[in-house]
Amino acid sequence: MLEINEDTNYCLSENIFLQKISELEKYWAFNIESGEHFSLNETSYWILEQIAEGLPIKSILENFLDTFDVDDEKGKTDFFEITKGFLNEAIIRKGG
Amino acid sequence: MEKYRGLTWVSEMTNRFKELNIGEEFYFQWHITEKCNLRCKHCYHEKYTSANELNLDELIFIADKINATLEKWNKKGTLSITGGEPFVIKDKMFPLMRHIDSFPSLHHFDILTNGWFINQDVLTELKRLKKLRRVQLSLEGSSPQINDQIRGEGSFDKALNAIRLLKKNAFQVAVMMTISNFNRNEIGPVINLLEEEGVDTFSAERFIPEGRGASLEKEILTPEELKNIFSNIYSLALKQNGTRILLYRPLFALLNGNDPTVGAMCSAGTNALTIMHDGTIYPCRRLPIPIGNALTDSFYKIWYTSDVLWNIRNTNNLKGKCSNCDLIPICRGCRAMAYAVTGDYLSEDPQCWK
Numbered sequence: 001m002l003e004i005n006e007d008t009n010y011c012l013s014e015n016i017f018l019q020k021i022s023e024l025e026k027y028w029a030f031n032i033e034s035g036e037h038f039s040l041n042e043t044s045y046w047i048l049e050q051i052a053e054g055l056p057i058k059s060i061l062e063n064f065l066d067t068f069d070v071d072d073e074k075g076k077t078d079f080f081e082i083t084k085g086f087l088n089e090a091i092i093r094k095g096g
Numbered sequence: 097m098e099k100y101r102g103l104t105w106v107s108e109m110t111n112r113f114k115e116l117n118i119g120e121e122f123y124f125q126w127h128i129t130e131k132c133n134l135r136c137k138h139c140y141h142e143k144y145t146s147a148n149e150l151n152l153d154e155l156i157f158i159a160d161k162i163n164a165t166l167e168k169w170n171k172k173g174t175l176s177i178t179g180g181e182p183f184v185i186k187d188k189m190f191p192l193m194r195h196i197d198s199f200p201s202l203h204h205f206d207i208l209t210n211g212w213f214i215n216q217d218v219l220t221e222l223k224r225l226k227k228l229r230r231v232q233l234s235l236e237g238s239s240p241q242i243n244d245q246i247r248g249e250g251s252f253d254k255a256l257n258a259i260r261l262l263k264k265n266a267f268q269v270a271v272m273m274t275i276s277n278f279n280r281n282e283i284g285p286v287i288n289l290l291e292e293e294g295v296d297t298f299s300a301e302r303f304i305p306e307g308r309g310a311s312l313e314k315e316i317l318t319p320e321e322l323k324n325i326f327s328n329i330y331s332l333a334l335k336q337n338g339t340r341i342l343l344y345r346p347l348f349a350l351l352n353g354n355d356p357t358v359g360a361m362c363s364a365g366t367n368a369l370t371i372m373h374d375g376t377i378y379p380c381r382r383l384p385i386p387i388g389n390a391l392t393d394s395f396y397k398i399w400y401t402s403d404v405l406w407n408i409r410n411t412n413n414l415k416g417k418c419s420n421c422d423l424i425p426i427c428r429g430c431r432a433m434a435y436a437v438t439g440d441y442l443s444e445d446p447q448c449w450k
Contacts, residue, residue, distance in 0.1 A: 017401050019400065019406065024412070032396045032401060035169065
């Protein structure tokens with residue numbers, strides 16, 4: 001099981017394509033090589049957008065806690081849970 | 097009270113979708129050639145040179161991609177082989193059909209043809225294909241006088257002979273008719289003829305002014321005319337016993353939104369792709385905007401990243417009367433008709449009478 005390191009930079013894996021229809025509250029990540037697709041919620045899509053912009057995980061976490069109305073401890077736990085899921089599904093990778 | 101009634105309506109539409117299992121199917125319409133022996137006046141093709149037509153190895157390569165994609169998506173795959181006239185290149189068509197016939201992902205496939213080259217030898221070959229469901233031909237009238245003015249001299253007799261031979265050999269036969277001002281009074285007579293001939297299904301497609309038919313704008317039916325014609329087809333469908341009349345087309349839903357056999361969402365961006373003779377991909381054959389090439393792009397890339405497909409999928413992008421229509425979940429109008437008439441595939445369906 002891969003773990004997220006706060007001091008490591010991450011980026012979207014190759015062939016991952018993000019798409020959203022905000023008005024319909026639909027969010028996805030697609031792998032255009034393997035055909036896998038993932039339905040996301042607004043929060044997890046927001047995190048992927050930040051990762052796609054090349055921001056360090058530390059900054060993304062800070063932005064996340066500032067942006068969403070969530071208790072810091074709960075938010076941090078959820079954040080790492082979600083990003084670990086992205087890493088394990090190869091939606092994101094180290095680097096960038 | 098009004099709000100509650102509205103929610104109940106939406107709920108019914110959602111259930112209807114589940115019953116039709118639309119999300120489980122995916123359809124490819126494959127124009128393996130542009131070559132054709134006919135020059136129908138309303139044809140959506142413009143050229144018949146079939147420049148850069150794919151060779152058999154390339155066709156097999158794309159077929160394997162189709163199979164892999166359907167397996168990955170776990171979709172019930174359906175496919176139509178067509179042209180041009182596909183039997184013009186039967187040296188490629190038959191090996192291709194034998195190849196796709198073995199695909200586990202493919203539920204069935206159909207052939208769309210003008211029937212000109214169908215003979216007993218051809219049918220003997222076709223009988224060996226386990227997944228060939230149906231052969232579809234086109235008729236534009238119930239007699240040569242009307243039909244041949246659109247499709248060319250001799251085409252009515254050829255189509256009728258093909259229908260008879262197919263039925264004699266126990267094939268399922270479909271007939272499609274393209275409705276325009278020219279043949280609008282022929283629907284009843286054509287359906288009667290098909291009943292007599294034992295044809296299995298009938299469907300009507302609206303004439304769209306593109307390709308060779310681009311200059312025939314006067315043949316487009318007005319919304320009121322189309323409403324009357326669709327109503328007529330619907331009442332014939334309710335009465336018909338033999339030939340099944342298929343109503344799975346946009347705008348039919350306006351006639352009776354509660355009948356699950358009436359109407360269908362436009363398949364562009366929803367559950368279908370069209371492959372052209374050179375591998376070019378369109379959202380639909382009648383919406384000729386290239387969105388990729390099946391030789392060089394994966395279907396995943398095309399399906400997931402095409403701006404055209406995403407613009408269509410986001411129903412908030414639809415304009416005019418389509419933008420606030422309560423039938424959007426089951427209709428969305430014909431994007432191809434909007435494109436042909438206005439140049440904007442997101443504009444309202446110009447033939448909608450709502």
